[in-house]
Amino acid sequence: MSARYAFRLPLLALALALGACAVTGGETGTPREAGTNLVGEACTVTAGPATLGAGGERQTTVHCGSWQQPSARIAERGATQPQTGDSPAAALAAGPWRAELDSRMRCDAPAATAFAGGLDGAVMQCRLLNGGFPMVALALAAEGRIFLADGIPAALPVVERAVLAALGRGTLGAETAESRAIAFVRAATGRPLAGAGALDAYYTALATAQYQDTVQDFAASEENYRKALLVQAEAIGSDDPSSADPLMHVALELSNQGRYDEAAPLFDEAQRLAAASINPSDLPRLLSYRAIDAANQNRLDDALGFAAKATALRREFAARNGNEVGNGFTGFAGGGDLISYGGASGTVIGIDLAQSLHTEAALLLRLNRLDEAAQKADEAIAITRASRAAPPWWLPQFLETRATVAAAGGDSRSAAALQGDAVTIWANTLPDSVPEGLARLALGRYQHATGRSDAAIATYRQGLATLKARNAEIRPRELIGFLDVASAAAAATPGEAGRLEVEMFEAMQLMRSGVTSRTVSLATARLAAGDQQVGGVIRAQQENDRKRYALVAALNRALAVPAEVRDTKAIDGLRSRLIETEAEGRRLDETLQAASSGYRQLLATPVGASELQALLKPGEAVVAFASAETATYGFLVRADRLRIWRIDAGDQAIGDVVIALRKGVTPTRSGLPRFPVEQSRGLYRTLFDPVAGDLDGVTSLVTSANGALASIPFGILVAGPGEARGGSYREVDWLVRHYALAQVPSVRAFADLRRVGTASGGTQALVGFGDYQPPRDMNALFSSLPANCVRDRKVLGALGPLPGTAVELERVAAQLGAGPDALVLGDAFTKTAVTGRPLSDYRIVYFATHAVLASEIRCFAEPALLVSPGPAAGADSALLKLSDILNLKLDADLVVLSACNTGGTDGKSGGEALSGLTRAFFYAGARRLIASHWPVPDASTAALMTAIFGGQGVGGAGALRDAQLGLIDGRGPGTTPVEWSHPLFWAGFSTIGDGTGVAAR
Template identity: 30%
Template sequence: MKSGIHLVVAAWLALAASTGLSAPAFAEGVAALSARINALSRAGKYAEAVPLAQGQLDSLEKKYGPDNRDVAAALNNLAQLYGEQGRDAEAEPLLKRAIAILDKVSGLNSAEAAPELNNLAALYQRQQRYADAEPLFRRALAIREKALGPNHPDLGQSINNLATLYEKLDRHEDSEPLFKRALAIYEKAAGREHPAVATLLNNIGQVEKVQGRYAEAEPLIRRSLAIREKALGREHPDVARSLNNLADLYERQGRYADSEPLYQRAVAIRQAALGPDHPDLAISLNNLASLYQAEGRTKDALPIVQTTIASGRMQLRVALPVLLAAQRQQLLPSEKALDDALNVVQRATQSSAASAVNKLAVRLAAGTDRLAQLVRRDQDLASEAEAIDKSLLSAASKDRAKRDAAAEAKSRARLAAIAAERASLQKTFASEFPDYAALSNPLPMTAKEIQALLGADEAMVLFAVAEKESFVFALTHDGVDWTSVPLGAGALSAKVAAFRRGLDIGKAQDASGKAGLFDLALANELYATLLGPVESLIKDKRSLLVAPVGSLTALPFHLLVTAPPPAAIPETFAGYRDAAWLLKRQSVSVLPAASSLKASRVFARKEQSTKPLTGFGDPLFNPSLEGAGDNRTAVKQASRALVTSAYTDFWQGAGVDRVRLAAALPQLPDTADELNAVAKDLGAASTDIHLGADASESTVKRAQLADYGIVYFATHGLVAGDVKGLAEPSLVLSIPKQPSAFDDGLLTASEVAQLKLNADWVVLSACNTIAGDKPGAEALSGLARAFFYAGARALLVSHWSVDSEAATRLTTSTFDRLKADPKLGRAEALRQAMLAYLKDTSSPRNAYPAFWAPFALIGEGAAR
């Protein structure tokens, strides 16, 4: 983050507003104290403001009790101070409590509720939880439009905040007219020289700047700076914000000599006004270091980067180029530069799937059965509380007439019970298991620690992606290398999307003049870009472990091509057989993060499952078809239709619109054949295969899944990507005639996380469960995260819609090979199965990658 679109600080208007301090309706003496706290906050004197705000809250609670609107306002004030210091973890519960009080006392339809809703939305926005922020911003805006009229300053402030959210999502066409509307409101209400007007000018200038319209942006940002210097004084933190933004504009234009003194002055102001630990200071420090590096002044940039790393506020886009240059210029020892870089990458790219693997590791490493059970209980309670909290916030954003008061009261009571139980658990951890805290907060691994986890025939590759460039790290048991990659996030996403366009089975009928077929030249270009720089270190290792991020999570690495092909698109399918696929050279395992390697290898379960496989497939989406027998299975689908709709498309009130869902989902009778074939091959009992109406949520939840080495789902997935609100990624199972909370036909990610597994494999076949709706979505989120959390060691998941015959053949072949040679390892067994399919000349299409290469192994690919 270089510079900033930001929210209007409406305290400048002496009005209760989203990022300003509310003015409680208490006695004059308390009002004076509020004004003093407000002034200290504006000056960045948080060390003085926070004790006053806490004292004010304590006094009001003592005088009025916990459920009072003035208490809510005081909670909001204290939360805002915490937010200004980057202490969101402390601010969030205060804001939620304030909202609950107002909801109870007067409802959330009056203008007094808008500040709290806005403030919580702003907190979510800072945490990049945009899907959570938008409905709260919208709710606050709707309240103010109705209560205050079209020209009230508080309405302008809400308009600005929603526009700020849109701008962070690169929705310039939505943000710019809102910013201009808010500017007109503020200029009319406060005059053209007011600080709030400066904020709007800055925001419009930022929109112009990021779209490359520098000539239009500069006068807007310069006018914003002039207003702030005149109204606030030259040493005010808001002046530093304008300086930072103007400096960024000059840097983008290559005007480094103009940019540098502005960045330096912004650093000095923020250091003096905000102190050494404030997040805004870290932004300015990162920007100054980035400028120095752009000027080739690594020696000046390095100490700044080391300061931000030590504080935990480094930016990947800044730190990695500086550390790489420092290593090459011998300003840092190579080992120190690499370990610092790995520290930055591991902290910046920790995915939710990796977090789930680590949580599982914490439970497994807990050692004693009692501690493991307590840890699992605490984690489950935290997940439950998060889900309830989100549902309550969603309810609070609705009109009261559409809400279920009894259900909300029950949810709040459950939250209180969870809080009490978790507090008790924390006391138990502290008294009985003092080493637990260190275990549950592992530090990033050094290069030597990663190398020690790798076998002699393994290579691990990590990626970091920034806006303008990316980085690749390669490690083997006895070697390391890292370098930059000349593609940023946008360019990589575009190339991955183009790569995947050739993997649609529906288009793969023949190879004569088909423009949409798989592009071997692009596959080779991506190999040369991503792995070529470290090829000498990794090429001779039998097994390749990849930890991708961003759009790279949607890239099937085993389909990269290691040598230039004779033609980008062969004349016939047979031409694909001879391509230099990476898979011919190495097996590939995908890791959610570097830390996943330690989680799976140091803390892996040792006990074996007692039964080979249980499977769920051919679910019944339309209950009226139950008992239809042959009529239902008469038509076999050559390829299963891909369904990647958002869960919300089928959500209606508190449940699923079963009619719409059934209409959208084609039946999957071919998956019954798939599961039966796999079960027969592995010697699984027929009673362990659940088909038709029996492939239900109820069956899954009641099964003793920990008894099975393989848990197999052959059904549609509603995947992550644009999921919003109450929606979650989910697997679609049989839809019951009478849906309930226990069984509504959708096994959601949160429900998966509550399963108890001990599985070597979880197979997700029939949908592109690895990828979100577009490259760049966190492909290992949602379902994969949940299955890791539940206890899966590895997932076999599909990158795209899978041909049923191919799915059966690939999975049975993989399991057969592993059964014949348990020391082979999961990744190598999958590799051999795919290569056997590729080499089979009995059908021309066997050579086409959409058929033989849909699966990827996520997690531990080595032998147990």
Template identity: 25%
Template structure:
């Protein structure tokens, strides 16, 4: 799903709240007053049925006060609108105004309210031009009556909504910024304010201001949750608005939780086949797709499309096109551009009757259609199509806006393919300058910007454009931006922290980063707060506010003592000469970048930069990565299953072309910088020559030209200057072999181990965790590591000592090597686990500080000065989300805690193999080999050893990767 394209999918803001009619009271005025003071039921039909008798009564009463009549008309009109009868609502508003004017009271406030609501109803029924005129009349009415105080702010916001409908985004934001300035803590109209804030959040997101969008989206949801009845429609829209911004910055699991809550509200209040349920289901499908659940996501998208076609919205007539946009993306991701084109043309056809109401979505469809045409080599058609999108986006959005970035970068690539190199370069220079400025101004620059997928894709395209134009230095800079992993900023900040001008500056920098992490963790917990009590939600809100205040205080102090921290802590692309000068002998840097129609590889050696490409696009790369991972899973379950060497050869030959291999001649160690699907594999298992024999034959597997035979490989989070060597710590700490032990043959469902509570997932049953399989080799593995290193300060925590409490209470700064030999759980191994974790010995009674799981958040709070952390655990390098860099999660957390390098596993590792590889790698490292070379030698030795079951198969020998700054 193109998550940005929900700009006008938001609750129409009823400026005066509607309420339910309680039991009959003695007289009309009293019943009207009770109506005003009562809560509105979430069921719109029940609401209409309860207001109806009062409306009938005022119409049947000849002498009713005009003000009473107008007031009841207002509530009845709102009830009609809630039931999608906007034309009836507009007529009711007109009746109320006519009664007041006939009585000579045309300047009463009630007339202005009815006028405003009439404009809202016009907007709801899809006539934004009429709505805009009516609302501007209401603005003039209230300015003359009340000035800038009171309802005027809501009127401005309502005008902004109509401008959004018309695609006039910049103008709309101007109205929102004035209307939402200096909001009171307790708003008298929370429905209106929450909805307006949610729409404002959408606008900010469309402009690429993700930080501000998150702030507005959180506030909208906070108001809806705290000041509106449970299950209110405004809450559902606030949930989806916040979720969509989270989607754009790569926080898919959090977005999924919010979308599911919105779907539940829609189903409960409006029915499973309602417009709201269809729309929110569409967004939910998008979050599932981003997490790799394509089959489920496509089924939900088709179900949503059926609902939206059966229940179209006059307010948002573009939702069918949004669903078709998502379906086209599924086709594109399957490598079927012609099918995608057909779906996108159906989307455009569905937008034909919408006029200006469809302009924003029309631009998105045209941009994707241009991409489908590009994929088919129809460059002239693609350029004409993308130009239509760019014309609108340049007029109505900022250079950092996600959809504009997508369209502009695609246009540059098309121009390059058409031989218009200078025009393509000019486009990219402006684009990269704008993106760089955007990334450096906010929190996302330091934490999440690398997860904005359209930005990464734009940098890949601009790398391609610059290389074709012969501007290799520019290409190298944009390649680093494209390949920057999510832990690059963490690693950069560690270097800056270590280089702090004073111990005070270094400590403040550490506190700054720790507090950033706490704030992010609390924000995630708030997003996962579904089903928690109001008390618990209030606690999380309070702690989040405290973390923000603390971060502001630390920032002021840090800026005072270390003014360069901010600029220096953001990763900066390095020049080719800077990288060449920093390369160790026989080392080279490799940056593989899967693009729209080819895979580009940049290689930097001491001789300079070389690049080449292969006709393998990002869809094909993702498909081959999926095939390799599937063959690994099969092998782990069935040792005779074999390994998909053909897919490994396709990838290996695409990355390591003859030209690249020639440039690498004489180099034996590769530092790989990358992100995306390719980086979810240890690259040592790629194949560099056509495989011979059967994939199931151990002899053929051993003779295969695996990349690891030629090169030692380490993953770099970014090309970051070396940080000063740590001194004063020369010890080994081994942690693992927790007290566990499933009964023989027992299967433990890890998804059943958890319940949500406090600020993290707490084990519901520590005995259930204890039933995870024991690790008989783990204790001896740690002891053998200790013996191999022979460091003066060594300590091993196993069994009853391998607890969170023991670890968190220990001074860990004296250990240069820290190893964990235990189970690793990822958030994909159980839906209840919000983040990856290492299993330690559970306490007798779980609590928020010690539940037997050392989560990524727990790890990041540790203080380390380790040269190397070894994670001999399943999936310790796995990313949080599908498509994320394969070295996030626990790896990122250990970098945050202060580790220089890591040995991580990319899939479940057999206990005996983990023992063999980790100990042998440590031994060879202690003998003087580099970390990557030590792992390479250990792997080659295992591969040759036919006494180890399955040792010829990469599923057994290839799970570990070195991640090194």
């Protein structure tokens, strides 16, 4: 379930009726230069068209800087309106103008003041409900005329010049002395004034993030919400209650990526701020988002509680303000601008209520309370159909939920009809988009349920083609649903089975983790900054995204107009431009992927089964597992076959076993834990029994997995009989006895690494970094970070020095014939020592240090390797973050990550951290890695590495297997203790890559 209520382009501004002439005079609709505002931005003034209305006002707009929205609006009270007793304060107090103002802002009481030219008037300090930015509202009186204005404080001198020009007392470009009103505004804000550019950056970031969320690019959406948060903090401070809105969006996008530990404290902080926010929509929206977060984690009862409370608050607000919100809700028609976004009007509360009801419906559906789910969904759909202010992508989403309710109740025909309507709306609203592709997968499911297998297969293929073209991310729940129905369709139509299985294999590769999305986002930023040619393509991509969003928004606004008055010519033109923009975007995507093979690996574009089979050697197999809440699918590829099987165990069941296995390799105060051999054997059987015969003749097995399975090395699984006796595990039939094992973060990574035919051109054998030294003054190290980074302090403070890594590195260096200058140890092992060294000169790059997870260092939000911090340096100096690794330039046959703990405290999230780090190193130029899932004792690590680097095929699965079996069976160099047969001592290391090795020298 994704975030479906984010920032949206407003459709809410009440039209101010204009009189017979504009404030500034001149030709209507023609911008006239008006000097600069208080922050130096060039401004123009534009007269609006003359209209009639109950308010009798007439309006002019001020635009400053590059912002396309008005920085201020000026309305002159019409000549036909009563003037008796009218004063600036009275004009500000009531009337249509004030009612519209209150739908957008919260204002203090008016204060009498003087404006430029000696004009008398009153000014109110205001805050935008949407964003909390400072605003001013003012009234000026002169010659029996009343001028009303509102806008950003920086635009005040332009407003004054426009009014003076209307009175014939000056020109728009004339400079005037700073008025008392301006001095009052400067003093009242208490911060440097924000220009139009700040609001432009804020709302552009929000609009972009909302679009990215709609197409389920959650990592990119998170980045843009963070940008908005930073811009807002510059204008209003970092702890202002109005920051609740962008902060809760960041938290929700983290949740949508599965990064729940990172999301939790942000939700807590956003809730604290929302409780004090001037926008009454913030708290119910926060509760609604917490409902989605809880649902993402399958805590459905908690989620329903949050959602019901959000609905109740919205109904209460509507009732308290006299707004009847229900099936008859219509909202206001017409267009508007960003500062006119009504955060507290009946329209906004109404469409917020629709979102809240939809969330409840989705949760009740998952709880199998179908009648209640149908009622909530129907009410949400009715509100949305009746409102022109609702985001156009809400209706198809709500219809999809209602279709799922119908299908769950056994009414597949109604489900297919509702889903078909949703597909049609998506195709018109966001054509060839990820939501359209996913909607087609769901439609195929319902078509199959009604017995229309041929139609279902055709619909699936349309959906998959769209998703592949978009290089989309399919979430586990969506993928398993598709695989279930595709399997059934394959069984029902044997002639299509082979083709469907190939398509299932490619669809599986579109399932990605939040860490993958985050890594792609960081790599994109690195490419944009560091490669002039590729950076130009990326910037063109970003501009294409903005153009596409603007066209979609304009098209949706045009379609919101009643059919009898629509501008069909303009709509056709918008659709044509959107098709061209889509085609341009696809060309740019292809250009970018062709320009950087490492970037293609990060994107993990699907590899066809036949393409993969052509890369496999005799005796090799690739096995991938895709796990969701209720089930897991396995995919086995050999040169002559593709096998797909369903496993009736999902994230929870597999995760519980993984936690038990991780505990079995975690030392306790009393010594070595007993490893759960039987549970390991059970997990092996669950995963591999369905394809036992297909593994005959396999000697090299490459695995890829998501979720909990990514947190363990597969060599720890037990394939056959044999028990531990008296502390010895030598009789256990470990999987590593059967296969040389390697793992990859994606099938694409295997294919691209296998194609790399050249060895490193590095002139030096080795550079090694280790003997980590913790910071001597933790408080000083973190002094520049916010107080809520206390958890980061505790995590880093608990990780002690690693003196044994110096010995480990010295032995490896001796084996490779590398001199003492090849090692960077102790206090010299700094971030600068890594990033400032010409790493492309080295064939092997070796890190022997701690690793930390993004969930453990929340203030950095990236997995990282620890380095010895420099004196008087900040916290960033202690971390070689994922983004730093992406910036390294390697030409390495092998990267070693030793002593790292990438398992995580729960045994589930660490595999994602390892996946992120390995993806980053591959992107930076590594061909293979050896990495540890948990810290391995110094002595056995030294013995293992001595064996690995002492033979042939260093870094390959075969060399690691031989070294591990030597420790298990006591065949290592010297005397090998029997306790080393315990997997703590040998199983923690994995080779990551295509399984091949390289010569040591």
